[in-house]
Amino acid sequence: MIVKKLSIIIILIFGVSKIHANCTTGVAPQTPIVDSISVDLAGNVTICWQPIADPDLVMYYINYENPLNPGESITLDSVLAGTNCYVIPTGFNNSDIESVEFGVYARDACLLLSPPGDNYTNTIYLSNTFDLCVPSITLNWNSYDDFTSGTNVLYKVYVSENAGPFILIGTSLTTIFTFLSINQGSIYNFFVMAVENGGVGPFTSSSNDITLNTNTFYINPTFNYLYAATVVDSEQINLQFYVDTAADITSYRIKRAVSVSGPYTTVGSVSAYPNMNPLVQFVDESDVDANSTYYFYQVEAINSCGTVKFTSNIGRTIWLKVKSDGIIGTNTLTITQYDGWLGNVQKYEIYRAVAGIWESSAIATIASFSDSTIFIDDISQVLEGNGEFCYKIIATENPVPHVGSLPQATSISNESCAMHEPLIYVPNAFAPMGIYNVAFKPILTYPDPTSYLLQIYNKWGQKIFETKDLNEAWNGRVNNSGKMCQVDSYVYVILFQSASGEEFSKRGVVTLIN
Structure with missing residues (x-):
């Protein structure tokens, strides 16, 4: 029995001596080398290190620096031993608001700690800034x-849109990346x-993730339609x-x-306001001369950054020019097309005013054309009025579905006028006793x-007829009621004024025949 107890004591002494073999020399474990520290999508921080080849190793401590007393290490x-990674749960780290720092220390069976060193490792903290204007x-x-391996690090940037899978959208050798899509x-x-060795690896470190809702960005317009430009x-x-x-x-x-x-120049602007009517009206009065030319217009939608976010279609006004021909009694209209409608032009209607009074319906309708066209109006049978003929053109768009269910658009040209003298x-003969041309009437x-004044004289200079009635003719008798004048040549005098007050006169000879 005594021999058995002695054997146990010898074994225990031998075992303790083996366990504490390094204690007498005071050799502490090596400081663990951290391979990487990463933040996962849940906000957990994972730190991993290289294992220490020390038979006396017992455990690893996960430490962080006391924020209230820099230099003091606090064990978390x-x-x-045998564990090479540790997870700091999201509730025990601030990786979502800052870069957090953790270190790893080793302890052996002799209660010796690895020496302090630069083995604190920071997480990557990702933040962002908006540019609402871009x-x-x-x-x-x-x-x-x-x-x-050093600081030769490649940064890979990943994005997930609307909870979809993460995809690589770019890389950077710096610590900044701009996302435009x-x-x-x-x-x-x-x-x-972050990927070491310029992206080769094998070790990586991931940042916290950030979530951004783009409803905070400015909403860009989806349309901006120039509906009509009209004179x-x-x-x-x-x-x-x-x-x-x-x-x-x-x-x-x-x-x-x-x-x-x-080049396009700015002629005005309209401010946007809450609950505004989407069909906006603007009148251009900036050195406009619609009788001399047509104009092209476009509208730019501007945001609060001063950036043009949508430019409308281009619209061109209709320009009308009229030239008179008093010899043959015509007016020639040159008409330029309207440009810019979604449905193009269906028709052009020509309206006319005589002596300032507009006719109730169009005098003609012409189909769509390219660039310009010519229309000739025969006014030789229009004898009354003051000689002024004015015209305007109304263009109508083809039926086509519009944003906002807008109806067919129309555009009116400038008003262009022609003056006829x-x-x-005057007939040169008439036959009072005949069948045709029985009266003399200019x-x-x-x-x-x-x-108006019409006078008739015989060859002795005697006045034989006079009237101020524009519609009264000379029937060949003295004062239209006396004796029939003999066959002969008679002198006529015609005096009148135009509607504008200009005086006209004509003298000549008319022959009375039977």
Whole structure:
């Protein structure tokens, strides 16, 4: 029995001596080398290190620096030897608001700790800034320089849109990346992965992830339609354009040119306001001369950044020019086309005013044409009035579905006028006793009826007929009621004024025959 107890004591003494073999020399374990530290999508921080080849190793301590007393190390937890990674749960780290720092220390069976060293490792903290005006998202993060391979680090940027899978959208050798491919209303998640050896690996470190809702970005317009450009008068042109009131637009800039290719200059603007009518009216009065040329217009939608977010279609006004030909009694109309409608032009209607009175219906309708066309109006049979003929053109769009269910658009041209001088048609003979041409009556165009005077004289200079009635003819008798005049030549005198007050006269000879 005594021999058995002695054997146990010898074994225990031998065992204890073996366990504490290094204690007498005071050799502490090596400081663990951290391979990487990463943040997962749940916010947990995982730190991994290289195992220490020490037969006396007992455990590893996970430490962090006391924020209230820099330099003081506080133990968060410990793990047994043989463990090479540790997870700090999301509730025990601040990786979502800052870069957090953790270190690993080793302890052996002799209660010796690995020496303090630079083995604290920082997580990558990802943050962002918005640029509402571009729009863009700029990602920023702190550099990761704790790989044992050095600072030759490639950063990979990943994104998930609307809870979809994460995809690689770019890489950077710096700690900044700008994301431009934004879909308004989408929700984006980003994280950054640092890869050592210039992207070769094998070790990596991932940042926290950030979630961004792009509803905070400005809403861009989806349409901006120049509905019609129409001439009001020679100095005014009215524009109608249909806008996207759901967009974040502060103003609409109206631009004008005399050529479709420009240059376009700003002639005015309309401010956007809450609950505005999407069909906006604007009257251009900026040095307009609609009787001399046509104008091209476009409308730019501007956001609060001063950026043009949508430029409308281009619209061109109709320009009408009229030239008179008094010899043959015609007016030649040159008409330019309307440009810019979604449905193009269906027809052009020509309206005419005689002596300032507009006729109730169009005198002609012409089909669509390219660039310009000519229409000739024969006014030789229009004898009354003051000689003034005015015209305007109304273009109508083809039926086509419009944004906002807008009806067919119309556009009115400038009003262009032509003035005809009065003409006098006088027969050179008449036969009172015949079948045809039984009376002598001059035909006048555009006279002032109150100024008319017709006198007939015989060859001795005696006045034998006079009238102030424009419609009264000489029947060949003295004063139209006396004895029939003999066959002979007679002198006529015609006096009258035009509607504008200009005096006209004509003298000549008419022959009475039977």
